[in-house]
Structures are given as C-alpha cells and as structure tokens.
Amino acid sequence: MSTSQSINVAAVSKTSERGNSRASDRLFGESVAARKVIILGHSRDDGYSLLTSGLAHRNCQIIHCAQFSELSASLIAQASLIFVFVSSFTGGSLFARIGAMIGDAPNISVIPVVEYADQQKAAALLELGCVDYLLAPFSAPQLNALLQRQESGLAAEESFVSCSQAGRRLLAMAQRVALARAPILITGETGTGKEMMARYIHRFAASDSAPFIAVNCAAIPEQMLESLLFGHERGAFTGATAAQPGKFELANGGTLLLDEIGELPLGLQAKLLRVLQEQRVERLGGHKEIPLDVRIIAATNRDLQQEVAEGRFRADLMFRLDVLPLHICPLRERKDDVLPLARRLIRKHAPHEQRDDLLTPAACEALLAHDWPGNVRELENMLQRALVLRNGLFIQPQDLGLSLPAVNTGAPMKSLAGDMSADLNAEMCGKAALRASGKWAEYQHVIDTIRRFGGHKTKAAESLGMTPRALRYRLTAMREQGVQITF
Structure with missing residues (x-):
C-alpha cells in the first residue's frame, strides 16, 4: 500500500473542510465514526491492522502515512484524530515532531501507540499535549474504549475551551478522573x-x-x-x-x-x-x-x-x-487559549454574526498583551461590551477598552493598505494614530476579502456581513482616506 493513500472503507459522511480556527466547531456533534483519521506508522507495527480494522468498523475515512513529512497542514486540518506508532520513529525526532504538530494544530487529538516496554514515552507524550494513548498490543475492547472516550470528549469540549499545552494536559487529566x-x-x-x-x-x-x-x-x-x-x-x-x-x-x-x-x-x-x-x-x-x-x-x-x-x-x-x-x-499563563476563547464567546453572544473574524489584528494583539486578572470571566464581559458598543462591523482595541500596542505610522502602515498619501501619514500622530490604526486593519481585511473572491464584490459583501451597497460606500470612504485599492 502506498503512503498517503486514503481508503474509503464505507459510505463516509462528507465533512466541510475548514481552517484550524474552526476545527473544534467541525467536531461538535460528530462521533468518531464517519470522520477522517490519520494513521502514522508502518503496517508491520504491532496493532496496526487491528487499529485499521477497528476504525473501518466505525466507518472512518483512514489516511495512511509512513513519515511525518507526508503530513501537510491541509491534510492535518481535515482530520480529527492522528494515531502515531511510536516504534516507527526515533525518540528525539518523535518528540520534536509531535510537539510541533500539537502546537500548529491544537484542536487535533494526537494519540500515540506505545509498546509496553516504552510506557515512559507515553507519559512524556502526554506532557507534550497528547490527549490519550494506546498500549500495544491492545485488544478490540481497549480500542473501542479509547474511541468512546474521544467521542465523549468531543461532545464535552463545548463546555471548556483549551488549545494551550497546559490546558490540553488538564483536559486529558479531566477525562481520566471522570471515569x-x-x-x-x-x-x-x-x-x-x-x-x-x-x-x-x-x-x-x-x-x-x-x-x-x-x-x-x-x-x-x-x-x-x-x-x-x-x-x-x-x-x-x-x-x-x-x-x-x-x-x-x-x-x-x-x-x-x-x-x-x-x-x-x-x-x-x-x-x-x-x-x-x-x-x-x-x-x-x-x-x-x-x-x-x-x-x-x-x-x-x-x-x-x-x-x-x-x-x-x-x-x-x-x-x-x-x-x-x-x-x-489562570488565563495569563495560557495565552494560547485567549483568541480561541474570544472567538467562542463571540459566537456565543452574537450567533447571528455567523463569522469568526470580527476581531481585527490590532484587537487580537491587544487581547494577547493583556494580563487578564479577571480571567475568562473578564474576557467574556469585555467582549459582550465590545459587541454592543463597537463602531462598525469589526471589534477594535478601543471597543475592548484596552490599550493599543505601539504603531509605526510609516512604512509598516503603508504595507497594510497600499500607498497612502504622505500628507495623511504626517498628520497621524499621538491619539489620532491610535484611533486610525484599527481602521487600517479593517480596511486591509475588506481588501483581502474581495481579493479572496477574485474581485466579486457581491460575494465579498456577503462574507463581510454587509450589503453590496454598503460595501460600495465602504470602498468610497477608503479611497477618500487615501487608501489605494487594487484587486
């Protein structure tokens, strides 16, 4: 069997492919059945055939890979579970690769398959952020129990969001004590x-x-x-x-x-x-x-x-x-959770928006720079207020009531929105620069969205949550402020 070969073992429910920021949402309401699962290892590994047949029995779409190099970002984004046969890889390389994979795709569950002689590796991999592990040789009931834990965890994950390594270790521990x-x-x-x-x-x-x-x-x-x-x-x-x-x-x-x-x-x-x-x-x-x-x-x-x-x-x-x-x-010790939590809370309090990109890049930077003495409760209250009081479609740092990180009003700002007039840059200083910087991020988002749809303004307007007429007015205002718009 060639590497990276996808095996359709049964009628598979089609899953929409989204970016990592929406991976956790894609998993809600789904069981382990009828989802893409990656198996990383070799067919000679102990338990490989049993794992394959067990997943096939649950109508999973299995993607076989022999090396980490075959795991592209787009391939990982499509899967919800990745089984890694530890015996196929050397220790140092294994830990570095799995650590990087968890860091790049924190919403994907990585499950190492470890032989009994290497149980210490299982503990170390759990510390890296793996959510569970299998000891090989394992039986069909043991595999079914693990897959059932994964299904329960996916259903429960709506209650607690965590993408940081510390948070993932906490969730893995919570699953164990829950039993x-x-x-x-x-x-x-x-x-x-x-x-x-x-x-x-x-x-x-x-x-x-x-x-x-x-x-x-x-x-x-x-x-x-x-x-x-x-x-x-x-x-x-x-x-x-x-x-x-x-x-x-x-x-x-x-x-x-x-x-x-x-x-x-x-x-x-x-x-x-x-x-x-x-x-x-x-x-x-x-x-x-x-x-x-x-x-x-x-x-x-x-x-x-x-x-x-x-x-x-x-x-x-x-x-x-x-x-x-x-x-x-505390939230200040798990900054990797701040933005996923923020997006989840925005969807909770503004479900009609049906979008994840209400936070401008400047607002994201401000959220990450804050120490959060009130933790998640403070974040939720702040976002609720921002959703009500925001001035425009997007949430800016000033809507959050947070200080904006220092902004260079010269060349970096030009790179956001194209060639701006020299007179406009000269006037942008002090508080005016702080107020305007969020607008440039918003303008860039509008331009990027139109480019993504190949210049089709009606589709871009729908994605931005506005009417085509409102988008035309927005583009006119942008041109009046010196933004050179090219698609």
Whole structure:
C-alpha cells in the first residue's frame, strides 16, 4: 500500500473542510465514526491492522502515512484524530515532531501507540499535549474504549475551551478522573472556568439525561443552605408547608457541583462529610435515609490546606474531597487559549454574526498583551461590551477598552493598505494614530476579502456581513482616506 493513500472503507459522511480556527466547531456533534483519521506508522507495527480494522468498523475515512513529512497542514486540518506508532520513529525526532504538530494544530487529538516496554514515552507524550494513548498490543475492547472516550470528549469540549499545552494536559487529566466515581476538587482563581470544567467532566462521563446540579455555597445563607442541600420534610421548621427534596436527591444519577466549597460553614461541613462517607442523605425532620448515586465535584479559589491550618475548614473533609485534584491555570499563563476563547464567546453572544473574524489584528494583539486578572470571566464581559458598543462591523482595541500596542505610522502602515498619501501619514500622530490604526486593519481585511473572491464584490459583501451597497460606500470612504485599492 502506498503512503498517503486514503481508503474509503464505507459510505463516509462528507465533512466541510475548514481552517484550524474552526476545527473544534467541525467536531461538535460528530462521533468518531464517519470522520477522517490519520494513521502514522508502518503496517508491520504491532496493532496496526487491528487499529485499521477497528476504525473501518466505525466507518472512518483512514489516511495512511509512513513519515511525518507526508503530513501537510491541509491534510492535518481535515482530520480529527492522528494515531502515531511510536516504534516507527526515533525518540528525539518523535518528540520534536509531535510537539510541533500539537502546537500548529491544537484542536487535533494526537494519540500515540506505545509498546509496553516504552510506557515512559507515553507519559512524556502526554506532557507534550497528547490527549490519550494506546498500549500495544491492545485488544478490540481497549480500542473501542479509547474511541468512546474521544467521542465523549468531543461532545464535552463545548463546555471548556483549551488549545494551550497546559490546558490540553488538564483536559486529558479531566477525562481520566471522570471515569472514576471518587470526589473531584477543582481549584483555580476566580473566573478561570471551574464550573465549565465541572460541566466538561459531567458531559464526558454521564448520559445526556443525567442531571447536573450546581450549588454556590457562598451565595446562600447558612440557615437556608442546609435545607437546600439535604432537603426537608413537611413541618421540619416554620414555613416548611410541604416536603422538598434537596440538591443531593435532585442530582441522583448525575453530578452535584459544590462551588466555593471553602465558604461552607463548619457546622455543615460535618454533615456533608457524613453524606460523602455513607452515600446516603436524610432530609431535615425526616427519619428515612435516601441512597445516593452522585458524582461530587467541589470547586474553590481558596487554598484549602491554608484554610485547614487556620481552623476554617475540616481536615477530614478536605481529604475526602481532594481525592482527584484538578488545578486550572489562570488565563495569563495560557495565552494560547485567549483568541480561541474570544472567538467562542463571540459566537456565543452574537450567533447571528455567523463569522469568526470580527476581531481585527490590532484587537487580537491587544487581547494577547493583556494580563487578564479577571480571567475568562473578564474576557467574556469585555467582549459582550465590545459587541454592543463597537463602531462598525469589526471589534477594535478601543471597543475592548484596552490599550493599543505601539504603531509605526510609516512604512509598516503603508504595507497594510497600499500607498497612502504622505500628507495623511504626517498628520497621524499621538491619539489620532491610535484611533486610525484599527481602521487600517479593517480596511486591509475588506481588501483581502474581495481579493479572496477574485474581485466579486457581491460575494465579498456577503462574507463581510454587509450589503453590496454598503460595501460600495465602504470602498468610497477608503479611497477618500487615501487608501489605494487594487484587486
């Protein structure tokens, strides 16, 4: 069989080919079946034929490659999974190649196939950002379990976005802890997405019908929190006119998120500990124990060990909750996630736009330069405001309320939009330059879009989200400001 040969093993659902920035969207709603999968290795590798037949059974379109050099950017962009047989490549070259591939296409899942004697390589490759691995020789059930994890991960990925290596390692770890039923403790600064991570774990491991219940322990008064968590019977206290199930009961068969667990009063911590140990709950005023089948996820922005040392949190409860710890790094430490998150949030809050390129290059630079003390929550609030207050089609740095990086008003600016008049450049200084620089990026985007459609202005206008008439007005205004337009 020749290299880079595509094998259509069954009727394959046709998938639209998009760039890497839309790769994650392409995967939503798709199973591993009927998608393009790359196998990198040789047919003599242990498990190669079993992997091929297993993927064929799921109606995948398989692309066989023998060398990394055969993996072009366009080929990788079409696939959603890449299996790499580690035994076919030398160590140093392997790590460098896989690291570069993950860096260039962070939304593609790379899965190394490692022989039992080389299990240490699997751990190192997971550190690089691989999402899972197979130990060869493997069985058909083991392969099916891995492919099922991938399907669950793709369905869950809508809840938590991460393209950085640190974030990918976190998602890989989350998939592993999700397979267990032990309590999970998620830590991280305010606004990092702890609830989103909890939802990711829930969607990865639970069925679609399983409930997800979230309780903010800091937002509910202590006298109400006990009844809310554990439920009550009629007459248990003044005003209890009817029996009411608690959040533990409502979450039965699913997941209960105890957000801001560090704020839980000491009196309730003892009762929570008993429920976790016994997996049973008793309503206030009741005498019947109700069995539970609930995944418990706790989240906090506090250092629980410090809270224990200062007497504000029970040590035994901390040990019970901290069985499977997950820490979410602040956004300033995973800058590779900023722009994918921004595009996702824009699609969330402006679905009618139906486009990803609302952020100008200058706005992207400003987003990447910001430290994000409020993390993802700050980013979301900023983009919501920008979508409402923007002046024009695109989002500029001034719409975000962020400082614009220094702009050279000479030759680099000319390269953006063609030959501008010398008089216009001379006038662009200080604040005027800052205001205008975003416009030049917008103008260049308009020109590039028209060029992409071969000068067809109607199609370009549709892509830009405006009418052909509005585009004509835009081009006239650009010419009046000294932009030389050629297509």
